[in-house]
Each structure stands twice: as structure tokens, then as C-alpha cells.
Amino acid sequence: MKTPTPLLTLGTHYEQLLGLVPPWKVTEVIIDTTALTVVIHVEATGEQALSCPQCATPCPRYDHREERSWRHLDTMQFTTTIVARIPRVSCLEHGIISTTTPWAHDLARFTLLFERFAIDVLHAAASVTQAKKILKLSWDQFHLIQTRAVARGLERRECEPIAHVGVDEKSFLKGHHYASLATDIDKGRVLEVVEGRKREDAKQLLNQAIPEKHRGEVEAVAMDMWEPFMDAARDVFGADVDIVHDKFHVAGYLGKAVDLVRKQEHRALMKEGNTSLTKTKYLWLKNPDSWEADERALWKVLQGDALKVSRAWSIKEAFRKFWEYGREWSARRFFDRWYFWATHSRLQPIIDVAKTLKRHMNGLLAYITHVITNAVTEGLNSKIQAIKANARGFRNFANYRVAILFHCGKLSMYP
Numbered sequence: 001m002k003t004p005t006p007l008l009t010l011g012t013h014y015e016q017l018l019g020l021v022p023p024w025k026v027t028e029v030i031i032d033t034t035a036l037t038v039v040i041h042v043e044a045t046g047e048q049a050l051s052c053p054q055c056a057t058p059c060p061r062y063d064h065r066e067e068r069s070w071r072h073l074d075t076m077q078f079t080t081t082i083v084a085r086i087p088r089v090s091c092l093e094h095g096i097i098s099t100t101t102p103w104a105h106d107l108a109r110f111t112l113l114f115e116r117f118a119i120d121v122l123h124a125a126a127s128v129t130q131a132k133k134i135l136k137l138s139w140d141q142f143h144l145i146q147t148r149a150v151a152r153g154l155e156r157r158e159c160e161p162i163a164h165v166g167v168d169e170k171s172f173l174k175g176h177h178y179a180s181l182a183t184d185i186d187k188g189r190v191l192e193v194v195e196g197r198k199r200e201d202a203k204q205l206l207n208q209a210i211p212e213k214h215r216g217e218v219e220a221v222a223m224d225m226w227e228p229f230m231d232a233a234r235d236v237f238g239a240d241v242d243i244v245h246d247k248f249h250v251a252g253y254l255g256k257a258v259d260l261v262r263k264q265e266h267r268a269l270m271k272e273g274n275t276s277l278t279k280t281k282y283l284w285l286k287n288p289d290s291w292e293a294d295e296r297a298l299w300k301v302l303q304g305d306a307l308k309v310s311r312a313w314s315i316k317e318a319f320r321k322f323w324e325y326g327r328e329w330s331a332r333r334f335f336d337r338w339y340f341w342a343t344h345s346r347l348q349p350i351i352d353v354a355k356t357l358k359r360h361m362n363g364l365l366a367y368i369t370h371v372i373t374n375a376v377t378e379g380l381n382s383k384i385q386a387i388k389a390n391a392r393g394f395r396n397f398a399n400y401r402v403a404i405l406f407h408c409g410k411l412s413m414y415p
Helices: 009-020 110-124 128-135 139-156 200-208 212-217 227-237 247-271 281-285 293-303 308-324 328-343 350-358 361-370 375-390 395-408
Strands: 025-033 037-046 061-075 078-092 095-098 164-173 177-184 189-196 219-222 242-245
Touching: 009 025, 009 037, 037 061, 061 110, 061 164, 078 164, 110 128, 110 139, 110 247, 128 139, 139 395, 164 200, 164 227, 164 375, 177 200, 177 375, 189 200, 189 395, 200 227, 200 395, 212 227, 212 375, 219 227, 219 361, 227 242, 242 247, 247 308, 247 350, 281 293, 293 308, 308 350, 308 361, 328 361, 350 361, 375 395
Parallel strands: 037 078, 164 219, 219 242
Antiparallel strands: 025 037, 061 078, 078 095, 164 177, 177 189
């Protein structure tokens, strides 16, 4: 059976909604129907001792700080603000110190409930502009909430072993400005982001991402063949750590080589008036499993023309078999046969990539042991690109880092 709620005064009504208990009391509520605002004035009434926020010892009151305001959840369509003067107490151990409030953390400009709601809106909104409109916040307030949420999440992140780490780069600004990301491959989350992609930048990244006591438990690091990343991984995790070269990056290297062969051959054929390779770029780069019927028919026609790009494509596609081997010796035997074919193809771009793969053979074979890729990191890169676009780009790296960790860090961020 429902019990009717007795008619309350406006102050008592808001005290119950805010969960206030003595000595905190609502002393005034100002409603502006023109500006659509509600201002709730709260005061710590009486003379009873208040707890020191450092040691929780009841202490006599000393004075009050200046009046402050906190944004709260809206009351219907009315923007709601709490206003109060926080008492200061005289603690024998900690001196004169401000007490805490039950509705907000120290130094915050938003109530706990508002910050929690804001975090949900920022996750759900299609863009930063939409979130700002819903929350009625400025850009500075928006970033402040994100920054505080990420700081809480990083502080709460459990210190646990991470077996497989991914390292990748992401463009930050126009030109050659990059950020480096460390990811937890098994849990699909970003661990840390730093500016730059040099060896020292990567070392800073990995040192911040993995606590020192757990660095010896890292089994493998997935990355492309960027030497500074490889050197940094060995510096941080030891010379014996397995570096796994991501198969998607290898496919990218081979794809670029095929495209270079196509460009060179297309130019030569065009001089002879042959347009057979016109508009075929993506045919050679696309996974044949995804070809449409017309693309498959075109490929069969081009295969019969004894084109150089057809040979390059065949060599590229043949390498996909390497990743299917479950034993190192069989994978090595396959690579040796493939390498002979590639280096005797008389296709210089293919020869160059084959030699690059040969130099990084250990990183390729490490995949057989760990079977990990940077697919998680690449997927997060796509999400980061969307975050960047929705925010209209980032001029400040600190804000860029916070946004990535906010949306991709899988952090516990509620106050």
C-alpha cells in the first residue's frame, strides 16, 4: 500500500531530495521563472562540532569560507544550483581546515549526482556539441568533468598483471605530430597515451602504462616494425620479451608494395595506350573474400594478361598462409619458400618488403606462440578518430589524452 507523502515546505522538500542531515539545512530556495533557474541555499546550522576531513576528529568551528556554488541536476526544466559557505574547523593535528560537504567532493564545482549524470551523457552523446547542449555547460566545464573522471578512474584502476600489450601510433595534429598508445590487448582498453613516437616517448608510455612490479609478467608486445617502439619495449620489459609483429601491419606493407607495382605498370601501359589497369587500385588491395561478382570477373580477365601487378598480388595473397601455421618450424619452412619466390620475382617493391620481413623474422614467428594482433588497438584507433572528429579536433594534447582515456580506458569514473 502506498502512503501519501505529507505536504512539505519547499526547504524540507529539497533537504529530503538532497539527502541532507543536521547540521546541514536548506535556508532558502529562489526560483526564477524568467531565467528558469533554481538556487538552493544550504547552511551548516547550529554550533555543534564538525569532523576534520583529514582525521575525522570532531573539532570546534573556526569560521566560514566565502560563498560557493555547485551545479546540480536540473529540477524539471530549471537549471539548479546549490549555494553555501563551507565551515572551517580548528583541528589540533591539521590546523584550520575546510570541512567537506555531503553533495560534492572538495574543490568540485558540480555535485556528485550531476557529475555522474554528466559522465553518462558524455558517453552516450553523438558529439561534444550535443553533450554541451544537453548539459548546458561550457567547453571548460566539459573538460573539467572529463579530467576529474579520468583522474578518478586511473586512481582506482586495479594493479593487475597484463600479459599482452599493444603499442601503436596515432596522428594528433596536422603534419608530423603523433601520439603513442599502449593497450591491454586481452581486455580491449587503452592503458596510456603520450605525445610523440620516439624511443624515449615510447619508454615513458610503457613505464606509465605498466606498474614496475608487473613489468616482468608481460609476455608479449604487439606492434609494427617501428624500431623506436621495439627498442623501448626491450628497455622497459627486458631483452627477452617477445615482440610480435602485427599481421595487419604486414598485410599493409605488402599491400603498399602491390600498389607501387600497379602504379609503375599502369604508367608504362598508359604510354602504350593500354588502359586495362585504370581504376583497378582497390581491386588489388581488397580482400578477395569480399569481392563482388563484377570484381571477380575483372580479376579473371586481368590475370590472363600476364601483368606484373597480378604476380605481385599472388605473392601478397600467398603470405596469408603463414599465419595459419601452428608450429614454428613449419612456418619458417613456408617463409623460406615464399621468400625465394618473392626475391626472384623481379618486382623491386615486393623484393624490398620480403627483405624487411626477413630482418624481422623473430617478430613474425612470435605470432605462432602468442597468436595476438593489434586488431584491438586498430579498433580503438577508429574510435579515437571518431572522438577527434566529434570534438572538432584537439589543439591541446592533455585534452586529447583525457578524451581517449575517458572513452576507451574502461575506467571506473563515477564519483
